[in-house]
Every structure is written in C-alpha cells, then in structure tokens.
Amino acid sequence: MTATATPPVAQAPKAVTRRGDKIFSGIALAAALTILVTLAGVAAFLLAEGYPAFGAPAEDLGADSFVALVGPLLFGTIYSSILALLFAAPVAVGIALYISHYAPRRLARAFGYVIDLLAAVPSVVFGFWGITVLAPFLVPGYVWLEANLGFIPLFAGPVAKSGFVMLTAALVLAVMILPIMTAVCREVFLQTPRLHEEAALALGATRWEMIQMAVLPYGRSGIVSGAMLGLGRALGETLAVTIILSVNPTVIVFNLISSQNPSTIPANIALNFPEATGIGVSVLVATGLVLFVLTFAVNYLARLVASRGFSGAAG
C-alpha cells in the first residue's frame, strides 16, 4: 500500500506557513496590543496634559499647592465611595444569596436580569432621581437623625433642608454599585460545589447553616472582589454626585447630613471643565490622573483577589 507516503504528508502542515494566517494573526495580535497601548496611553496623555499643574503657582491653582487642592477632593471621593460600599455590600450579598439559593429556580434568572437593569440606567438619570425623589424622601429621616443622634459628629446639624447631602449621594452611589457586586457574588455562590451543600444539608444543617458552612467560605474571595469592583465604580462615578451635592471643594467634612459637603474628583471635573481654560484644564486633568491611579489600583487588587481566591478555593 502507500503507507510509506504518509510520514511526509503528516509533517507537511508544519512546514507550510500561509501568508493569510500570518496577516490574520498579526491583525489579531495588533488588536490585543491596542488594549495595552490604550491603557498606557491613558496614563501618558493624562500625565502630559496635567503635568503643568504639579508645579503651578498658587494663584493659578486657587489653593496653596496641588496637594492642598486635590486632598479634599480625594477625601470626598474616597469617603463617599466607602460609605456607598458599606451600604451596598450587605444588601448585595443578600440579593446574591436570594437569587442563587432562595428564589424559585424558574424566577432566579429573571430576577438576575432585573438587577442587571439597575446597571443599565444611565448615571445622569440616577442623579435626577436622587435629587427629585430620594433627597426629599430622606429629609425627615435626617431631621430625626439630628434630633436623636445629633451627639454623634456624623449626624450633627444643621440639617440641609434640601436633602442634597453626603448621605443622599452615598445612598445613590450604593444603588448604582449594587448590580456589579451582586453579579460577582452571584456567580461565585452558584459555583459552590453542589456536594459541599448537600453534605451540609445531609448533616441536618438548616439552609442558613448550609450557607454559612459551604457557600460563604467558598465565595469569600468573590465577595471581596465584588466589593472592590463596586468601590472602583463608586470612585469614578461622576454625574450622580455632581447633581446631588452642592459642591464646595475645599472642605473636609465628615458630617453626613449638613449642607457643607466635600466634593469628589469626578464631580469637580464635570462641573468645572466646560469653563476651564489654560492651567485650569491642566489642574483638572491632573486630578483625573490621580483618580485614574486610584481606581486602577482598586480594580487591580480586586482582580488579583478574584484570581487568587478562585484558584485557592478550587484547589
């Protein structure tokens, strides 16, 4: 037979290099590298455009130094985001548990979509809603807080009668970061090994004990990762905060319900950029660079936790 002819045929494909293959894989690689170039480009161009701000004289900055300018903004950004995270994290874990382990199996997927709808709402609409519906709704609560818990500095008055205060902004941020945190937690909870759950139930555990024993330990890294992704979103969220807070960027105030509120970096940019010129633009871009570094670090950590945690839990 022609068995002797097969070895060269088997080796032939290795030797063949087709021009089409080279071009196509080259295009694909170029597209993938575009991601790297874009990320590097974001950092490079923000640095180039914002560089003049770092050494700018005080009269151009409107503050003693760039650090003095960006400090309160950075405080406001982190403060509002941490508050939002504190509100959203327990609720997100609860929703994720509800969808993954409590809701009727047929409805669970639909419920997941409904939560995802929250993510689809544009942030400017969240801002409108926060200022028109949520803020007036919360004002009686703020008055109560001041009257009964006013001895705590966070709730010391005077209450802003408009409701356009830090707590409102943080609550709107919390609603906005719920979907991503829920999505991440839900995915991890659903990956809990079925055998772990059934073993716990077989030992007589109630559903909550089963979740404590099997689901939460397995999903811990997912919860942390989801929380940090939510934090990253909250840090960069612009319009809702811009619309809700009456901005006064030079203050560092912890008070949650007074009319004196710190601004955030993105809100400050959105408010002042349209009218900014010259060094003012550079200053705003430089604050944007600070925000970029901050969110990059948070997102980086979140993904690191996720990748470490999953492999650790699986192994």
Add this chain to the structure above:
Amino acid sequence: MSTTPGTPPTPTTDRSGKTGTTSESPHGQSAPVRPGSSLGLTPEQFGTPGTPGTPGPPGPGDPVAAEPTPTAGRLPQALSPGLLLASAAAVAGLLLLLGRFTVVGTVVLTAVVYTVGIYVVARVVEGHRRAVDRVVTALVTVAFVLAMAPLVSLIWTVATRGLARFDVAFFTQSMAGVVGEGGGAAHAIIGTLQVTGIATLISVPVGIMASVWLVEYGKGPLKRGITFLVDVMTGIPSIVAGLFAFALFSLLLGDPGHRSGIAGAIALSVLMTPVVVRTCEEMLKLVPDELREASFALGVPRWRTITKVVLPTSIGGIAAGVTIAIARVIGETAPLLITLGFTTGFNFDMTEGRASTLPVFAFDQFRNRGLPPEAFIDRAWTAALSLIIIVMVLNGIGRLIAYLYAPKTNR
C-alpha cells in the same frame, strides 16, 4: 449560630419548646436506634431544608416514615405567608388609625414586624436554629425587595415626569433659538447616534480581533497579562476616558480647547472595547474544539477556520454582547460632557466643534435652567425617559439575540 459538621447540636438546646431527648419526644415511644439518632438529630431534620416546596419525606423502608408524620415542631407551610399578610394588615391598620399611613412606612414596618414575629413563633415551635434560618430567609428577601424599590421608583418617576414633553416636537426640533418652552432634542439624538455609531465602528473590530487573539492564538504571560488588563480596563472611570480623549486630541492637534465628535467617540470606545472583548471571549470559548479540528482536518487554514467556522458559530453571542456594550456607553454623560460639550443646534460634523448628545442634553437642561424652569426640567426628564427607553430596548434586543442564538447544549 454556627454548627460545624463535627459537632451535632445538643438535644436540649435544639428543641427549646420540648423536654426530654430528641429520640423520643416526637414519637412518644422508643424508636429503634438509627444512625441519625446517634447524632442527636430529629427525624424531621432529615428533611431537605434547601427545598421548602417539597418537604422531603423520609425514605421508604424507614421505620419512622410509616408512622403519622409529626407536625409538632414544624410550622405549617401556610403560616409564613399568613403571618406576612397579618403583619401587613396590622401595620397598615395601625398607621391608618394614627393617620400616618404611607406605602413605604407600611412596607418597612411590615418587614420588621414579620421578621420579629416569625422569629418568635419559630423559636417557640421549632427551636433556635430553625428560627434563625427563617429570619435569614426574611432578611435575604428583604434585601432583594430593597434593591427593587429604587428601580421601581426610578422608572415610575422617569416615566411619569418624562411624558410631559414626550411629543413630536421633542423628537423633531432642536434647541436653536428656543428661550423658554418648546424646542426639542433632535440635535442631541442625532449626536448620540453619530458618536455611539463611530465608537461602535472602532470598538467592535478591535474588540472582536483582540478576543480572537486571546482565544485562538494567545498563550503565555502576554495572554494572561492582556486578559488581566482587559478586566482592569472595564473599571476605568468614564470621566477619565473623557479626559484621555481630550488630552489626546488637544495635544496632538495643538488645540487646547478641542471639542469634537471624534474625541467623544474615542472616549466611548475606551469604555466599550473591554466590554466587547470580554463578551466575545466568552462566546468564542463556547465554540466546540471539534468544529475547529474538523476544519483543520479538511486542510482549511487557521484564519479561514476562524472567519468561516468559529466566528459564524458564535455570531449570535457576539451580536448580543455588542448590543449590550452599546447600551452601556450610550448613556454615558461625563466623557461626552468633556469632549463634546453641548450646543443648541445641529452639528453634523463630527470632526470639529461642539455637539449635543442626549445624556449631556439632559444634564445641561437640568442644571442650567432658564425661564421658565419647568420647561427645562420637563425637557430633561423627557430626555431621561428617551434614554432609558433606548437603553432598555437595546438590552432587550441583546438578551433576545443571545436567547435565540444560544448554543444548543444540554445545559
């Protein structure tokens, strides 16, 4: 409370309402010693708490199963919804009597009353562990309802307020020459379509090719690095993307006040590309390797295999992913505020000058109110309503495509 598998609950704390040991209390007679009894577990605890709809019957051949099922120690199924209704009625009645009835107050207080009530009842009848379980069930459900509340309230608000100006003029006229009432957002809608269209034209090819590289070609640290950075890139704040596009154009063109549709489209594609890459990557991974191998075996080159076999197979998922990516960026306000600004009239030229987009239009109308302010607020709400409709429709189309073209697997 936490119970580790190695330490079974002690009989006395397990059923606080009862006396005696668990092996005899539910039956009143000495049951034959079974493996479960040695763990101190009552027969009803062998039920499957994970599926309350089907109260797990004890297995056949079980000597206990033949006896009448002991319902003492287990709340009847109808009690939970009944208690919920009773709490709601009681709270609503009380609030009505006090003359301080509000829907929100009723819901909140009902949740509190129900949670406390179910704990007390379950604690007395079923014991501490099941009571805690029921409270957690209530809390988890409350968390879900809590998230629904803003969504419902928001959609209701936008729908009712947005309808005021949801008329023909809004979609056919611009704001050129409009001082007070009247006018529309036609220029902003055109602007949104143009900018988002250009962003899509940039992001989709780059995103698809990048995901092709990641799935079909990539290996080693470069692949891992790019996958990681795509994930990180999805978290870039939108305003930073806007600042980047602005800095890019103003530095390259030497124009410190640069505003153009192209810059806006670049900003949006920075946000959109990672989303496209992620979804396409997932879809390409779903294509079975057998298809690729069959194609290779026929002597088809790799690139033809990808363009003729892999991509067509996953086209539904890719289309769905792209649609949802568009929905994500079409509502972005901050980057367009920076790169495009806003105008009152039409600007079809995407390469130069300010132009309005729907989200920025809404923001501008809401923030920079003229006289009468109601006209501006109405326009802002109608723009918000249009935006939400667009986003929801896009999301719906995306889900529909994904559903229709879902790979026929047994999952």
